[in-house]
Amino acid sequence: MSKPMKSYLDFEKPIAELDARVEELRTTASGSELDIEAEIAKLAAKSEAMLATTYGKLTPWQKTQVARHPLRPHFVDYVAMAFTDFVPLGGDRLYGEDAAILGGFARLDGKRVMLIGHEKGHDTASRIKHNFGMAKPEGYRKAIRLMELASKFGLPVVTLVDTAGAFPGIEAEERGQAEAIARSTEACLALKVPMVAAIVGEGGSGGAIAIAAANKVLMLEHSVYSVISPEGASSILWRTPEKAADAATAMKVTAQDLLDLKVIDGVVSEPLGGAHRNPEQTAANLAKAIGSELAKLAKLDSAALLRQREDRFLAIGSL
Amino acid sequence: MSWLSKVRNSLSSLNKRDTPDNLWIKCPSCGEMLFAQEFEANLSVCPRCEHHGRITAKTRFEQLLDAGFNVLPTPEVPENPLNFRDTKKYTDRLKAARASNPYPDALTNAFGTIEGAKAVLGVQDFKFMGGSMGMAVGEAFVAGVEKAIAEKCGYIICTAAGGARMQEGILSLMQMPKTTVATRRLAAAGLPYIVVLTDPTTGGVTASYAMLGDVQIAEPGALIGFAGQRVIQDTIREKLPDGFQRAEYLHDHGMVDMVVHRKDLKATLAQLLGYLERKEAK
Numbered sequence: 001m002s003k004p005m006k007s008y009l010d011f012e013k014p015i016a017e018l019d020a021r022v023e024e025l026r027t028t029a030s031g032s033e034l035d036i037e038a039e040i041a042k043l044a045a046k047s048e049a050m051l052a053t054t055y056g057k058l059t060p061w062q063k064t065q066v067a068r069h070p071l072r073p074h075f076v077d078y079v080a081m082a083f084t085d086f087v088p089l090g091g092d093r094l095y096g097e098d099a100a101i102l103g104g105f106a107r108l109d110g111k112r113v114m115l116i117g118h119e120k121g122h123d124t125a126s127r128i129k130h131n132f133g134m135a136k137p138e139g140y141r142k143a144i145r146l147m148e149l150a151s152k153f154g155l156p157v158v159t160l161v162d163t164a165g166a167f168p169g170i171e172a173e174e175r176g177q178a179e180a181i182a183r184s185t186e187a188c189l190a191l192k193v194p195m196v197a198a199i200v201g202e203g204g205s206g207g208a209i210a211i212a213a214a215n216k217v218l219m220l221e222h223s224v225y226s227v228i229s230p231e232g233a234s235s236i237l238w239r240t241p242e243k244a245a246d247a248a249t250a251m252k253v254t255a256q257d258l259l260d261l262k263v264i265d266g267v268v269s270e271p272l273g274g275a276h277r278n279p280e281q282t283a284a285n286l287a288k289a290i291g292s293e294l295a296k297l298a299k300l301d302s303a304a305l306l307r308q309r310e311d312r313f314l315a316i317g318s319l
Numbered sequence: 320m321s322w323l324s325k326v327r328n329s330l331s332s333l334n335k336r337d338t339p340d341n342l343w344i345k346c347p348s349c350g351e352m353l354f355a356q357e358f359e360a361n362l363s364v365c366p367r368c369e370h371h372g373r374i375t376a377k378t379r380f381e382q383l384l385d386a387g388f389n390v391l392p393t394p395e396v397p398e399n400p401l402n403f404r405d406t407k408k409y410t411d412r413l414k415a416a417r418a419s420n421p422y423p424d425a426l427t428n429a430f431g432t433i434e435g436a437k438a439v440l441g442v443q444d445f446k447f448m449g450g451s452m453g454m455a456v457g458e459a460f461v462a463g464v465e466k467a468i469a470e471k472c473g474y475i476i477c478t479a480a481g482g483a484r485m486q487e488g489i490l491s492l493m494q495m496p497k498t499t500v501a502t503r504r505l506a507a508a509g510l511p512y513i514v515v516l517t518d519p520t521t522g523g524v525t526a527s528y529a530m531l532g533d534v535q536i537a538e539p540g541a542l543i544g545f546a547g548q549r550v551i552q553d554t555i556r557e558k559l560p561d562g563f564q565r566a567e568y569l570h571d572h573g574m575v576d577m578v579v580h581r582k583d584l585k586a587t588l589a590q591l592l593g594y595l596e597r598k599e600a601k
């Protein structure tokens with residue numbers, strides 16, 4: 001019965017109010033008043049219906065907020081719930097260990113894969129440790145190293161993308177952030193093994209594509225993927241921070257839009273009310289979708305895999 | 320006073336056609352008053368402080384290629400697929416950019432020779448929507464590389480971009496892997512890829528084809544980086560070091576092979592092409 005702790009977004013206020021009323025009735029009810037039990041059941045049903053309606057028509061900006069929800073499952077949660085036998089591998093062998101990108105051997109349905117992804121952290125201490133999922137060059141260079149290792153031993157590569165973007169800082173620039181991202185993207189394209197990327201939260205710009213130039217790209221239903229954050233686009237194009245919601249709509253950041261634009265290959269459904277309301281179900285859905293893509297890709301030889309990946313990206317923007 | 324500030328603002332994008340004979344301009348770096356024609360004759364480099372002004376794609380072709388080069392057609396791409404509008408419609412922004420530029424988008428290729436050595440030269444023009452990378456830039460880059468492969472010669476790109484063409488949303492981001500597919504194909508053909516980083520080169524362009532050259536050249540003083548300086552300052556709330564993200568800073572940090580003065584650029588490219596001749600297939 002351990003339901004994940006709830007944290008409501010602004011647009012969930014009516015749902016939060018209903019849930020609070022239910023809680024209040026539960027604590028005040030002595031357990032013998034039948035009419036209160038009936039009232040609780042009625043309110044709970046109403047809350048669930050409202051959740052279904054709200055999440056059935058989330059705006060792109062609301063989806064951005066869901067994708068960034070502090071309780072949304074992250075890399076470490078998927079490692080625990082969607083994979084088994086994880087062996088973390090660390091370091092870029094050049095400078096350091098960047099915990100904003102984690103990786104290692106893992107098994108999906110018993111089959112070995114190389115699992116790589118951003119980790120944002122779940123509380124203040126871990127968020128600082130993982131730098132809020134914003135990787136430095138050493139994170140991307142670790143990803144390159146793990147991809148090359150996977151290619152050498154024939155392990156398919158699975159990436160879980162969840163970052164606001166690559167870290168914008170002095171030391172990141174000094175150590176070649178741009179070069180690291182460019183080489184990581186190149187490493188994806190050079191893989192002789194199947195690669196499946198899943199955007200599980202935020203797919204933020206170059207920091208995302210560096211580990212997402214895959215044979216197949218999936219997105220969780222309420223995740224977002226964009227060239228710049230809606231806030232960034234708002235301040236540059238509208239010259240005000242106020243237009244983030246408009247920017248999110250205009251840039252077409254949702255999984256549904258990106259499927260239409262053929263930028264992604266599939267949408268993985270989330271439980272009612274978003275991934276954070278049922279992480280186990282989300283992980284199960286994700287594991288099933290990734291497994292099914294890997295099974296299809298397993299039929300291609302390395303030349304065909306390389307070709308399919310190249311053609312996939314060459315086609316974007318060609319008439 | 321107003322004519323002076325107007326001139327100052329347009330210094331970066333001067334070209335021959337709209338420069339009256341008697342015009343003076345002020346160097347944005349040292350403040351020296353310069354006779355416009357002399358400035359241009361000096362390759363748009365300030366004779367006093369060596370500030371390298373921004374130049375158009377057309378001027379760049381003329382400076383680097385031998386006479387008789389051919390400008391290649393810019394591939395057509397879907398126009399405004401997101402039906403994007405911010406304060407203006409994207410199609411209107413494109414129209415305005417095309418009205419004031421000779422080429423239809425921000426990256427244009429020319430095929431010719433550099434001191435006799437065959438090459439395809441791509442140039443990004445900051446004057447065209449900040450050189451930003453959208454589908455037309457990605458497609459032109461791929462076309463330039465394909466031409467180089469067909470001609471069995473090297474591809475040289477002079478980069479200049481504020482970043483991604485935000486009006487194309489995710490489709491602009493997808494040009495990063497797309498152009499990287501092209502650089503890999505050039506490498507597979509055993510042909511050289513030379514990058515000339517010019518002012519400014521930032522964002523997704525830097526984080527893709529601009530950092531993948533066999534040889535990396537930067538123009539003096541050019542701003543080159545991934546993240547914008549304001550974004551970095553807002554994130555870390557520290558003063559940025561002197562010369563941060565400038566060509567010389569990148570050279571000091573091992574990110575480029577050399578910083579080359581514009582007057583030596585053509586000879587340097589010719590010299591490099593001589594060393595990077597295609598290996599004969601065995």
Ligand SMILES: [Zn+2]
Nearest residue numbers: 346349365368
């Ligand atoms: Zn000067």
